[in-house]
């Protein structure tokens with residue numbers, strides 16, 4: 001046979017309960033994976049590192065637990081563990097070719113893992129690939145079903161993506177915002193509500209708001225780990241645990257915790273753990289919320305950096321790349337725009353995750369692969385976007401302090417501080433006159449004789465207006 005380039009490809013024969021299949025000679029996968037490759041040429045998207053690693057983690061722990069419980073020969077277990085270790089380490093990522101849009105239980109990906117590990121374990125043991133001395137179902141999948149393996153891998157992958165990728169990246173963003181909060185603490189600027197001039201605020205206070213938003217997001221995401229730590233393994237086909245050792249679930253969960261260096265436990269209820277995926281929906285809800293926070297922050301920074309001559313211009317954005325192919329010298333807030341786009345993708349993923357999680361029928365939810373794929377994509381996008389946003393945008397921002405101070409002096413909203421001293425009606429009159437006659441609030445209040453110079457100095461101090469209190473009170 002030839003491939004697209006016309007070159008000859010070598011094949012070998014593998015078999016399953018439906019008969020023989022031709023698989024690429026150098027593939028570790030077997031007949032069931034090959035059938036899935038041919039059945040599901042749908043999106044071209046396959047599972048990536050986090051999920052493949054999680055499958056390796058589950059298969060390794062299952063072999064260790066089954067060995068301890070006397071269900072696997074020691075030498076078979078050793079070979080399976082070694083092969084699974086290679087999968088965990090990423091040595092066989094190219095051996096997982098099955099499309100994400102496949103059987104709703106993820107059986108094709110479970111069998112893909114079983115076949116790759118069985119064949120590689122056979123090779124490690126000195127046998128031939130495909131001779132089934134180490135059997136994908138009888139050994140690698142012993143005491144398991146896709147219906148408990150895949151939800152277990154979903155939780156392992158999701159929790160690792162959260163703990164190893166997303167939370168550290170959010171901490172990075174938090175630190176970058178915290179640094180700017182301190183750096184910009186003395187920068188007084190015009191506040192804006194309804195996108196209209198409002199009372200003064202310090203740029204550091206606005207950055208403190210962003211910093212707090214990210215801190216709360218870290219907690220929100222972190223809190224959803226409680227349910228992700230529950231593992232379905234041990235429920236087998238419908239949650240009853242038929243064909244598995246009663247001690248298997250707890251032992252396997254211990255091995256998984258050891259391998260991942262984070263805490264997992266047997267599911268409180270195996271029926272819920274396989275038939276529903278509310279934990280994935282809950283956790284993705286937190287991801288969507290964080291994506292919304294990043295979107296808000298990115299939008300604000302784009303507005304505050306708008307200009308350079310005809311925008312708000314209170315902050316200076318970094319020159320990361322030429323912005324325009326036609327307008328010379330133009331710089332655009334490209335990194336913030338990328339963050340905005342990640343938010344839209346995560347909102348879309350959230351629709352898929354929440355819809356899929358709500359669709360369990362009787363004893364099984366059949367949206368496992370699409371839930372896993374969307375969740376892991378969101379976590380990865382948010383982690384990468386947070387890092388890039390911190391390093392290439394937030395950390396490089398500068399304040400236009402003088403410009404901000406000039407603009408705040410011109411603001412009508414300074415009249416707000418006059419309320420306690422001269423009353424709302426006179427303060428409105430001052431603000432309207434200032435606007436009409438193109439004067440400052442200070443100039444008008446003095447002209448009208450409502451305040452003395454000394455009183456105006458005290459009441460119309462923009463910096464003082466950024467603190468809680470009533471100005472001009474004895």
Ligand SMILES: O=C(O)C[C@H](O)C(=O)O
Nearest residue numbers: 105107144145146147237
């Ligand atoms: O693949 C399995 O282990 C079970 C399958 O998902 C089924 O319930 O039919």
